Amino acid sequence: MTQPTFTARLDAPNLLVMEITGQMDSVAMEIALNMLVPVVKDMRHGGALMHAKGVEWPTLGAIGVELRHWAQLMAMIRKVDRIAVLTDQGWVQNLAAVESLLVPNLEIRSFAPDAEAAARAWLSGSVPEAGVTP
Template sequence: MLDLISHPAEHVVAMKASGVVTAQELQHAIDAIEAAKQAHSRVSLVVEIEGLRWMTLTALMKDVGYGLTQLGDLEHYHRAAVVTDQEWVKHLAHLEERLFKAVEIRTFSTREHAEAMAWAAELPKGDHEDPEEDGYHGA
């Protein structure tokens, strides 16, 4: 299951993944990311992963396909916070961080959820958007 969750900063798309992720659920998340990219110069992500087992084959193909289309568009992304206690997910996030150097990717344990949400809300200095204006005032 992949559900969008609320985040007070408008430039942050937050979601929670668990169990089995379907293509329809993934498309809903992709649509939210694309809408945020249209509205904001920089977009950050928060992905909470708890008990994720797998993606359906269609979802996996959609995820890979979307990821490949984003390679030339990485300047729209600022940060990705991955909140999980699953070690294999942490290893995958570290690999992605090395592959996609234009995007800051950081893992957080589930105990560090509030820290992850705050970190994702931060924007680069000089960016015209201010996390405080987007409504994020900390935990």
């Protein structure tokens, strides 16, 4: 297990920027969720930019924490219309594509780690699908 790190901040009133590395366990997931709640509190139809580098599949404990906080997670997700994931990890890209199909009114796209400008443009709606990883 790689030590997890998670940060979340607003770059603009409706742009959440997150960085995640390592493997989330139950403690890290609790901390991450508690960190996100106040950050996204006032967002409406926002976007999220996620830097995912060296991410590992979460532990069962972390998944349990997500399930326990399901209603809170869904309330946060309703505040976001688009998520851009910067990663070169195939399984993270695939998971993002599946989640985009499963969560109503949420679009998730993967971008190469060095395509932050394209990801931000997509989040703002100023560029169509440019830079999107299939």
